[in-house]
Amino acid sequence: MSSDVHFGGTGEPDPLADVPPERYDVLRHPRSVRILSLLTDASDYTYTLSELTTALVEQTGADASTGHRRQEIRIDLVHHHLPCLDAHGLVDWSPAGAESETDANDGTVTLIEEPPLSPAILTLLFETGSGTEELLLDRLVHPVRLGLLEYIENADESLSVDELATALATTLSVGPTDAYEATIELHHNHLPALAEIGAIDYDREAGQVSPAAASTDVL
Structure with missing residues (x-):
């Protein structure tokens, strides 16, 4: 998938022209952006729920085996971010028993449509930019x-x-x-x-x- 984005004055079609407002709402949340960034770089654009949870835990600098932090992120994925991204047509989220909130019954999530702006760029922005992640994304996206x-x-x-x-x-x-x-x-x-x-x-x-x-x- 290409992540190039061009805007007015370039002579190229503007990929943002017909993007519905709710797509921008998705890209204003740091965790959703990180999920999309990880999927963009993943093999076949797919993660299991366990793999995605581990990757997000590691991005916070915590030990991936830390039970409390891992469960917190997993619950957030299952009950908020993945259903939201699926509802907006950006990922295919197959829970497969993930509501158990354990790794015993895993699900899979696959990127099915590239976001209007590269999530990797947004991730870089709130890792190197000024202010909080939420503020930067809210002002920019x-x-x-x-x-x-x-x-x-x-x-x-x-x-x-x-x-x-x-x-x-x-x-x-x-x-x-x-x-x-x-x-x-x-x-x-x-x-x-x-x-x-x-x-x-x-x-x-x-x-x-x-x-x-x-x-x-x-x-």
């Missing part, structure tokens, strides 16, 4: 913000908010189509959110936006 971020990072120089508003209204495939409405959304919503997690440098008084000097290359 949004169709307009993802498109804006690539547009900003592809620019040769800093951009004015007016330039960005025009791009948002006429170039990107999501967001308002009126430049005045786009300006309001940028000022009061998208640009402060991206600046809060260090993805961009936003000089509100000067009305200038540029890629953050030390930001992670996210796209």
